[in-house]
Amino acid sequence: MLNSTISIESLQNPRIKSLVKLRKSSERRTQKKTLIEGCREVERALEGAHPIDEFYICHKLLNPKSLSLISTYANKNEISVYNCTESVFKKITYRETSDGIIARAPLIQCKLTEISLSKCPLVLIAEGIEKPGNLGTLIRTADASGVHAVILINSKTDLSNPNVIRASMGSLFLLPIIECTTDECFSWLEKNDIRAIGLTPEAKQLYTKNDYTLPTALMVGSEDQG
Structure with a gap:
């Protein structure tokens, strides 16, 4: 179980507006961030030790596997988890169907x-x-x-x-x-x-x-x- 979550109910929330901007390549370069959507993708990011800044979830869409995955990582690493209403979550998702989990993370940079x-x-x-x-x-x-x-x-x-x-x-x-x-x-x-x-x-x-x-x-x- 998650130790705690922060609720977001407004589409005008500054964090949500910032995440929506990440749909543009120029904004991803400016913020040096990207979004990782889906349990499988997030799981592989964690498996590859790619850092995660924040999690955004929608309890209504979240499956038990996704919840267990982020709970373990977020609690251990003190990562903020934002619980969004379904309308707010759909604002930041880019998939037609979602399993209720999105991670905000740094860009991949390897030399x-x-x-x-x-x-x-x-x-x-x-x-x-x-x-x-x-x-x-x-x-x-x-x-x-x-x-x-x-x-x-x-x-x-x-x-x-x-x-x-x-x-x-x-x-x-x-x-x-x-x-x-x-x-x-x-x-x-x-x-x-x-x-x-x-x-x-x-x-x-x-x-x-x-x-x-x-x-x-x-x-x-x-x-x-x-």
Whole structure:
């Protein structure tokens, strides 16, 4: 059980207005915050040790699993939990259906120098990805495939976009994701003796034929150019 909650009943509450602004990429950059919606996504953020600033819940929509999840974390870390009326909660949610939990959290910020590499790392490099859903799916697939890190070059979409978080099913909190320039990326690959392999639908060799006992970076391009 939660030790305590703070009730919010007004749509004009300053906190609610601030959260609504986070729908815009420019505001997320300004506040350096984003919203994590859904029990699964919040659970993976906690699993990946991503910090949480505040929880916003709606008891009417909240399921027992979600309540247990945030109760344990919030009580232990003294995180504020705001209990919203259904109308207020619907104001800040971006999904048509919700399980009654949203977390406000810092943006994901990771540097190439912070990546902890295994002896034979497998890295995914994605350049110029435009659609949030596609980026989230790439990250989710990378996580499921055992990729150690994802590097984004010249990304055309915002990593903190709610649709990226949703499409990744929270996987973006479970592995390092770095945004950098092309020069920074290839300098890092060279420094760590990681070979780069480009992937294209026109390739004559299947990606499964590569020797992954060697440090490898798989490279994919944008949706329109591949």
